[in-house]
Amino acid sequence: MYLMKDITRDGAKVLRERAKPVTFPLSDEDKKLAHDMMAYLVISQDEEQNEKYHLRPGVGLAAPQVGQSKAMAAVLVPGENNEILFKEVLINPRIISNSVQHAALAEGEGCLSVDKDIPGYVVRADRITIAYQNEAGEHKKVRLKNYPAIVCQHEIDHLNGVLFYDHINKEHPFSIDPNAVLIH
Numbered sequence: 289m290y291l292m293k294d295i296t297r298d299g300a301k302v303l304r305e306r307a308k309p310v311t312f313p314l315s316d317e318d319k320k321l322a323h324d325m326m327a328y329l330v331i332s333q334d335e336e337q338n339e340k341y342h343l344r345p346g347v348g349l350a351a352p353q354v355g356q357s358k359a360m361a362a363v364l365v366p367g368e369n370n371e372i373l374f375k376e377v378l379i380n381p382r383i384i385s386n387s388v389q390h391a392a393l394a395e396g397e398g399c400l401s402v403d404k405d406i407p408g409y410v411v412r413a414d415r416i417t418i419a420y421q422n423e424a425g426e427h428k429k430v431r432l433k434n435y436p437a438i439v440c441q442h443e444i445d446h447l448n449g450v451l452f453y454d455h456i457n458k459e460h461p462f463s464i465d466p467n468a469v470l471i472h
């Protein structure tokens with residue numbers, strides 16, 4: 289399983305490359321990668337386990353963050369009462385449509401690969417439709433909004449070599465259009 293030492297940090301080239309498409313059927317290596325990335329998220333969201341292994345509780349993890357330039361990301365988004373809002377391994381994901389309306393996390397964003405806090409609104413689409421393949425190679429199309437949509441945009445950014453702070457307005461980090469949704 290991955291520990292924080294296995295997470296590639298900002299400055300590593302792999303985080304700024306476009307990740308390569310994944311071919312099917314998945315190789316054993318790719319199956320293990322998918323499993324290990326999701327395992328990180330599950331374990332990191334468990335109070336005891338994340339204490340024991342000193343893990344930052346993660347909602348998403350993209351393959352470049354574990355040094356693999358492959359178009360694959362695991363997402364595990366919990367709801368208010370710890371129900372699961374969205375749990376999936378996204379393979380070759382693409383955003384095929386997004387709302388005109390913007391959204392941003394009111395608290396700003398962080399990243400498992402970025403150790404410093406960078407304040408500011410990361411302005412994204414409030415609603416998106418993503419197309420991806422699951423581990424079985426089945427083509428899926430899913431509409432997402434609010435927090436799950438933010439997480440998937442953050443992870444798909446990683447597959448294009450984009451980090452959250454690239455989106456923050458340098459002059460006015462907390463500027464955002466009045467019609468945008470602030471997500472608490």
Ligand SMILES: CC(C)(C)[C@H](NC(=O)Nc1cc(F)cc(F)c1)C(=O)N(CC(=O)NO)CC1CCCC1
Binds near residue numbers: 344345366398399401
């Ligand atoms: C960087 C970190 C602060 C750890 C961030 N977690 C987070 O925002 N909150 C969180 C974590 C949980 F496990 C359960 C929960 F309900 C809330 C995160 O995982 N990521 C994932 C990442 O870095 N992927 O590459 C950053 C998030 C910022 C916006 C979307 C993903």
Ligand SMILES: [Zn+2]
Binds near residue numbers: 398401442
């Ligand atoms: Zn990240």
